[in-house]
Amino acid sequence: MSIARDVVVTGIGLVSCAGEGVVAHLAVLAAGAPARTDTETFAPYTVHPVAPIALDGQIPKKSDQRQMEPWQRLGVYAAGLALESAGVKGDADLKSRMHLVVSAGGGERDTAVDGAILTGLREAADPGAYLNEHLQNDLRPTLFLAQLSNLLAGNIGIVHGVTGASRTFMGEEACGTDALRIAQARIASGQVECMLVGGSYSAERPDVMVIHEMGGYLRAHDFRPVFDRTPDSEAGFILGSAAAFLVLETAEHAAARGAKALARLDIVASDRTRRQPGSTEASLAALWASTGLDAPDAVISGATGVAPITAEEGAALARLAPGIPVTALGDVTGHSLETTAPFGAALAAALVSETGLREVAVTVVGHRRGEGVIRVTAP
Helix, strand or coil, rough: CCCCCEEEEEEEEEEEECHHHHHHCCCCCCCCCCCEEEEECCCCCCCCCCCCCCHHHHHCHHHHHHHHHHHHHHHHHHHHHHHHCCCCCCCCCHHHCCCEECCCCCCCHHHHHHHHHHHHHCCCCHHHHHHHHHHHHCCHHHHHHCHHCCHHHHHHHHCCCCCCCCCEEHHHHHHHHHHHHHHHHHHHHCCCEEEEEEEEECCCCHHHHHHHHHHHCECCCCCHHHHCCCCEEECCEECCCCEEEEEEHHHHHHHHHCCEEEEEEEEEEECCCCCCCCCHHHHHHHHHHHHHHHHCCEEEECCCCCCCHHHHHHHHHHHHHCCCCCCEECCCCCEEEHHHHHHHHHHHHHHHHCCCCEEEHHHHHCCCCCEEEEEECCC
C-alpha cells in the first residue's frame, strides 16, 4: 500500500473500567489486569464495568445526557476527551470541517417490555396478532431510533460541533478495524486533512449477555487472562464497557496549527477469512507482512479468549514477534467488540507518546469473523 502523506495521532480519548485518559490506562496496562470487575450483577458472567465518570465534563447539558443510552454517553464523552487532547475542543471552524468515522453496534433493548411480551406470547390465543399488537403499543416510540448506531455520530455532532461528513460502521470487531483503515487511507491519500475516529460499547446490558451466551462466546467464570482461557478452563470473552476516539491529521496539518504529533498511524490492514483450522494464523501472518512490521517493541492483542482462534493468534504472535511482550486488551479493559481496534490503536499511540517506544503492533481477531493488524510508530 502506498501512503502519500503521514497520518499522525494528535488526540486520544479513552474511557473504560480503568477510568479515563491516557495516564489511567497506561497504569492499568502496566499492571496487566482490569481495574474493575463485577462478578455479581450478571452472575455467572463477569463484566468489567466502566469507572464512574463526571459526564458534565464533556456533556454539559443534562438534556443531552438523558436522551442518550449509556453506550452513546461513553462515546460522546471519549470523543470530547480526544478533541480536548488535540487542542481543538474550542476551534469551531476546524470542527466544522472535521470528518467523523464511528464503529458501533446497535442500541439497547427495553428488556422489561421484551420480557412482558414473551411471557404473554406463551398464553396468547393468536400469537401473531398478539405480537403485532404489543410491538406497536408497548414499545416506546423512540426505541428503534435509539437503536440506530449512527446516533452516536449525531450526538457527537450536536454536543461537540463536529459537523463534517460522517460514516458509521457496524459489524462487530471488524468494523472497528475498517473504521480506522478507511480514516487512515482517506487522510493519507489527500481526501481530507483531519478526522475524528473511534467507537464505544456498553457491556452492562442483559440483552448482550443473552445474545453472546446463545452463541457460546461468553466465559461463565471469574476473570482469567485471555491467553490462558483454554477450552478446559472455560474459553470465551469477558465483556467490558469502553470507548475510544482518536484525532487523526496529516503531519502537515498538525504542524501548521502547532499541534504535537503523539504517534503515527502507519498502516491498517484487514482481512476476512473462512474460519478453518489454521486460517486465522495464516491471515495474521499475511497482514503482518503487509504492514511492514518487523520487530515491534510491543504488541497489543485484541484476542477474545474464544477457542480455538485465540490459541491460533497466540501461536501466530509467538512466531511473528518472538520474545516481544504481548498484552491482551481483554486483560486490561475486557472485550468491547466494535471498540477493540480504536482502543488498541489509541493505547498503542499512548505507549509511543509517553514511554518512548518506537513501534507497536495491534492485532484484532474477531470472535466470529474478521482479522486486522495495525502498525503504530513514533512520529
